[in-house]
Amino acid sequence: MVIDATGMIVGRLATKVAKLALQGHKIALVNCERAVISGRQDVLLDKWHTRMLRVQPFKGPFISRMPDRFVKSIIRGMLPHGVWSEKSRGRVALSRIMCYMGIPAEFKSHKLERIQGADASAIKTKHTLTIGELTKLLRGR
Numbered sequence: 331m332v333i334d335a336t337g338m339i340v341g342r343l344a345t346k347v348a349k350l351a352l353q354g355h356k357i358a359l360v361n362c363e364r365a366v367i368s369g370r371q372d373v374l375l376d377k378w379h380t381r382m383l384r385v386q387p388f389k390g391p392f393i394s395r396m397p398d399r400f401v402k403s404i405i406r407g408m409l410p411h412g413v414w415s416e417k418s419r420g421r422v423a424l425s426r427i428m429c430y431m432g433i434p435a436e437f438k439s440h441k442l443e444r445i446q447g448a449d450a451s452a453i454k455t456k457h458t459l460t461i462g463e464l465t466k467l468l469r470g471r
Contacts, residue, residue, distance in 0.1 A: 332358045334442035335365040340404055340461060342448035348408035351423035358437055359429045363397035363462030366450040370457045375467055382468070395469045397461045398429040405429075431462075 331350065335343060343365060347357055367374060382393050394400055405427060409420035430437075450458060 331355050332360060332437050332440040332442055334361055334444060335359055335401070336361045337450045338365050338445060338448045339450050339453065340365040340367050340401060343445055344401070344405045344408045346445045346448060347427060348405055348423065351405075351426045352409070352419060354426075356426045357428070359401065359427065360433045360437060360442065361431070362401040362429045363431050363460065363465075365397075365401060365461045366453075366458045367461060367464060368450075368453050368455055368458050371459055371467075374459055374464060378464065378468055395465045396431075397465050398431045400461055400465055402427065402429045 333343075333347065343359075347359060350357055378393070381391070385391060394403060402424075406420075406424055409423050410418070411420050433442075
């Protein structure tokens with residue numbers, strides 16, 4: 331299953347992708363840098379910058395500034411993580427999900443699917459930011 335994240339709300343997209351992965355589907359999420367997060371830019375930057383400063387150098391949490399890894403970490407938060415062993419449902423489901431920036435050559439011939447109910451046109455606020463822009467701004471801080 332190849333899903334195009336262009337213009338999708340990242341939280342709603344993450345919940346649907348996590349549920350599909352738990353059901354056993356293999357998912358390739360393409361164009362992760364074009365997924366949308368809602369909110370004012372200054373508020374979002376402060377929120378994520380605070381999370382990145384809350385780090386212990388050798389223990390984490392480590393927040394990646396690459397858009398594909400950023401989206402995958404959001405999806406990981408939607409999966410069950412009670413006991414995170416090698417055979418736990420959440421870890422197995424996360425191994426079924428691959429996130430990509432752009433569209434890799436192996437998926438160019440595949441039909442790109444959209445997630446119903448995750449389209450950013452449903453957002454009533456005009457304040458949105460793409461994941462690519464957010465991670466670029468976080469790299470500059």
